[in-house]
Amino acid sequence: GDSVTQMEGPVTLSEEAFLTINCTYTATGYPSLFWYVQYPGEGLQLLLKATKADDKGSNKGFEATYRKETTSFHLEKGSVQVSDSAVYFCALSLSNFGNEKLTFGTGTRLTIIP
Amino acid sequence: DAMVIQNPRYQVTQFGKPVTLSCSQTLNHNVMYWYQQKSSQAPKLLFHYYDKDFNNEADTPDNFQSRRPNTSFCFLDIRSPGLGDAAMYLCATSPRGVYGYTFGSGTRLTVV
Numbered sequence: 550g551d552s553v554t555q556m557e558g559p560v561t562l563s564e565e566a567f568l569t570i571n572c573t574y575t576a577t578g579y580p581s582l583f584w585y586v587q588y589p590g591e592g593l594q595l596l597l598k599a600t601k602a603d604d605k606g607s608n609k610g611f612e613a614t615y616r617k618e619t620t621s622f623h624l625e626k627g628s629v630q631v632s633d634s635a636v637y638f639c640a641l642s643l644s645n646f647g648n649e650k651l652t653f654g655t656g657t658r659l660t661i662i663p
Numbered sequence: 664d665a666m667v668i669q670n671p672r673y674q675v676t677q678f679g680k681p682v683t684l685s686c687s688q689t690l691n692h693n694v695m696y697w698y699q700q701k702s703s704q705a706p707k708l709l710f711h712y713y714d715k716d717f718n719n720e721a722d723t724p725d726n727f728q729s730r731r732p733n734t735s736f737c738f739l740d741i742r743s744p745g746l747g748d749a750a751m752y753l754c755a756t757s758p759r760g761v762y763g764y765t766f767g768s769g770t771r772l773t774v775v
Binding site for chain 2: 553590591592593594595638649650651652653654655656
């Protein structure tokens, strides 16, 4: 079945460090790929997305490129801030009309220390 | 602001005692979803409604039921909660497809 594998956490970085959170997927078709972020006590928020191979999603300084050849969608940020501390989820969808299911990875907890 | 609201934020229920979680939306989205998120695990889709059409995931236990009386509201009923049902329950909506997903803040269920 379809699945998402994420880098194990927790991840702790110093402010202004470079961030990479690895994400790989297995899917029977051509999925859309997403990164969601969950701040403490809140629901999931869409961070960025990519709908086809070689697309780059970007938002708030975060980027991820859809790599079909390596089935990956790694999240990167050049200089993290304390406010980036949250849990990050990679997800995919083989969106067919009437079936808009998101399949998530297990999440990576990120803590940024000043 | 248009949003997805889940009530309550925290729910404690007794083992075997039926419990209902609620979700409301002001977005007028066609699709409403219920996800279960256990500690340190990925959110897992339980079921979703496309308008009034109910779609159950194959591995969702029979203990979980849902109702959608109108566009704005959706309920998750757990008929006989077990200790293994303790989790965060996330409601989400979308107009159609995955690109407009909006999640609520979740209800954390504790079973004692």
